[in-house]
Amino acid sequence: MRRVLCDAILARLARILVRCERIVTFRKYLVLAGVAVFGSAGDSVLSYGMKQTGNISLHHLPSLILAVFNPWIALGIVLLLAFFAAHMNALSWADLTYVLPATSMGYVVLALVARFLLHEQISPLRWLGIALITGGVGFVAGGPVLTGHEHHEKVQPAETVGSAATTGAES
Amino acid sequence: MKTVYTWTAIALITLASVTGDIFLARAMKQVGDVHHLWRRVGLWTIVGRVLANPNFLFGVCAMATAFFSLLFALSWADVSLVTPAASSLTFIGTAFAAKIFLHEKVDRRRWIAALLVAAGVAMLAG
Numbered sequence: 001m002r003r004v005l006c007d008a009i010l011a012r013l014a015r016i017l018v019r020c021e022r023i024v025t026f027r028k029y030l031v032l033a034g035v036a037v038f039g040s041a042g043d044s045v046l047s048y049g050m051k052q053t054g055n056i057s058l059h060h061l062p063s064l065i066l067a068v069f070n071p072w073i074a075l076g077i078v079l080l081l082a083f084f085a086a087h088m089n090a091l092s093w094a095d096l097t098y099v100l101p102a103t104s105m106g107y108v109v110l111a112l113v114a115r116f117l118l119h120e121q122i123s124p125l126r127w128l129g130i131a132l133i134t135g136g137v138g139f140v141a142g143g144p145v146l147t148g149h150e151h152h153e154k155v156q157p158a159e160t161v162g163s164a165a166t167t168g169a170e171s
Numbered sequence: 172m173k174t175v176y177t178w179t180a181i182a183l184i185t186l187a188s189v190t191g192d193i194f195l196a197r198a199m200k201q202v203g204d205v206h207h208l209w210r211r212v213g214l215w216t217i218v219g220r221v222l223a224n225p226n227f228l229f230g231v232c233a234m235a236t237a238f239f240s241l242l243f244a245l246s247w248a249d250v251s252l253v254t255p256a257a258s259s260l261t262f263i264g265t266a267f268a269a270k271i272f273l274h275e276k277v278d279r280r281r282w283i284a285a286l287l288v289a290a291g292v293a294m295l296a297g
Contacts, residue, residue: 025206027206028206043250043254044250046241046242046245047245047250047254050242050245050246051245053246054246064239064242064243067242080238084234087195088195088199088205088221089205089206091195091196091199091200092199092200092202092203092204092205092206093204093205093206095196095269095273095275096192096193096196096265096269096273096275097265097266097269097270097275097277097281097285098281100192100261100262100265100285100288101262101281101284101285101287101288104258104262104288104291104292107255107258107291107292107295111295125294126294126295128291128294129290129291129292129293129294129295130291130295131291132287132288132290132291132294133287133288133291133292133295134291135287135291136283136284136285136286136287136288136291137284137288139280139281139283139284139287140280140281140284142280143278143280143281147275147276147278
């Protein structure tokens, strides 16, 4: 009887722990913000650099590699590396279908920077786009962070996950 | 010809991005929650585990393909067309691929979010 009670308490504690792991902390929100900001900034800087480089023909593909030495393209690559690190971090604790919409606020930030800092005009269609993206982010942010990996989290302690990687890949 | 190049590059960016995202997501789920692992085993062990994961290497190759396709497309077309078009298609493609290959539970809430974001990103380009 006592053993059954202990098992029930332990199972309850395990469920609470798993639930606590799924709560998005402030640090995790910072990671999502990093994905949004670094991704948008990287794309913009890269675009500016490629406009300086000019059109690249299919017959001169090696010039695509040489373009990396342009300072703006190099800065764009550094920003995209920061984006990549934050993206990988987010994917380690959240679903892909959560991370992608949640980090799309970067487009909204870019549009607002263009409007209020660069004083560019934003058409009503673009404002509608901003509203739709914000709505989409609100939709996904209200839901669970992780859905399809309950089995792996409960069975494998964090230290052994790497060694058990092949099992996960097969499933 | 320019339009054909641009949309071929956008299709390639989308396909490579979706493939890369699926492989990277799978790799990071196998490695485990970075925030917890950092405290227990340290940063360099995490980096070693990530780099040794075959799914990560496949994902990086796919992402590199997407990156060079993006560079190619940006040299022909405006960023305001290429980035939103490729991103919108990637949102939809990823939702399908994550459901099929990662077995994520893409419920109505996530479908609506993916569609709203994809439509919003497309409108930002308008």
